[in-house]
Amino acid sequence: MKRQIIDTISAYKTIIIHRHVRPDPDAYGSSMGLKGILQASYPDKQIYVTGEHEETLSFLDHPDQVTDEQFEGALVIVTDTANTERIDDQRYKSGAFIIKIDHHPNDDAYGDLLWVNTQASSASEMIYELFEEGKANANWKMSDGAARILFAGIVGDTGRFMFQSTSKKTFETVADLITYDFDRTELFNGMYEVDRNLLHLQGHIYQHFIMDENGAAFIKLPLKTLEEFGVTASETSLLVGSLGNVKGIKAWIMFIEEEDQIRVRLRSKGPIINELAKEYNGGGHPLASGASVYSWDTADEVIAKLKKLCQ
Ligand SMILES: [Mn+2]
Structure with a gap:
């Protein structure tokens, strides 16, 4: 499945990544982390993340403005989103091909190509797994920014590694991610500092x-x-x-x-x-x-x- 996803990605010029409404760190992490990896790996492709911005996640990153025209002939990838109603930006339908990458139960099996792993701690962890496959077979590259936001997604969805979903693989993934250059203290402040009131x-x-x-x-x-x-x-x-x-x-x-x-x-x-x-x-x-x-x-x-x- 991962190989098929990588082959599909390599065939498209424009890739638009979606995630769920009312995004959390894993929604941002999986979509924007994938964007960072694809930008580093395919400098000639147009890669966007769509959806409404969540102000409390500004410390992570911001989505892009995507026009209706850009959807024409585009590959759409939806991460971290169990069902179509929850996809942020319903224009996902106007893409040429849809890939679903998710870790929630697959009750709504939408998309032309689906990779669902309910054992994964987070969609961000799955994106790292996809990256490893891409690195081995298609010369994929990780950026520091992508590593940072994937790390945030995993930390968010595992409740700082306290939830049952945290596995050996989760720890192996973050062990790799922290070898990239980003400021973890600054990241944790963004995630966990709370207003005084x-x-x-x-x-x-x-x-x-x-x-x-x-x-x-x-x-x-x-x-x-x-x-x-x-x-x-x-x-x-x-x-x-x-x-x-x-x-x-x-x-x-x-x-x-x-x-x-x-x-x-x-x-x-x-x-x-x-x-x-x-x-x-x-x-x-x-x-x-x-x-x-x-x-x-x-x-x-x-x-x-x-x-x-x-x-
Ligand atoms: Mn998630």
Whole structure:
């Protein structure tokens, strides 16, 4: 499969790389890392990364402006994106040939050529594997910038190597990547420095969350609290994981009041919570879900059900 991808790449003059909407470091890492490798390896080809820029990832890189005309006859490569609805820039359809490179379950098997490896820690790790094949067979070259952004993608998707998906291969990959010239300290600062007001709110969450003897916990963040700390409802998504550090916690909910609803963010270390999310206008993964309620009374109902799940 990797050989076929490399042969296909070598046959096209213009290559446009896509990734998923609301990008994370792995989305940027896999798409822009591949772009860097291809630019270094094929100076005569036109290589672009499309999609909307995410401001919080400015320290990594920026996508390109791609015109409709440039899609004509182009090879489209989509990385890190499980299904077509989530592809950023729906013009992917107007490419001449589509390659999917991803590490999520292949429920939506789109594309003319697919390489899906659910064992890979990240799409960035797969791009490095593709590079190794290209290096051996097609004289592919790595750039320092590509190594930097692939490293960021792997660090992001493995939660700094803490998640189960981190393998021997992951460590071998980053062992190679750090031999290139980039500043890891600067990179980690970009990834993990947090605005002061958000940290103050995190302190508030640690001080005021409520947990029962079975490890069911919650925190309510009404509008006035968000205003007091100068944090927007969407920014609070960065804090949902914080309570995971609490000793003995099993599952938790962060309630965030918005103008027209109360957003319910559920997380778990064991009890399955997406069924509960589904009961309240939501859904998601078994251990990470979201829902919406429209009163604090209903919020209390969700808390009661979470407590049952943790018994
Ligand atoms: Mn990913």
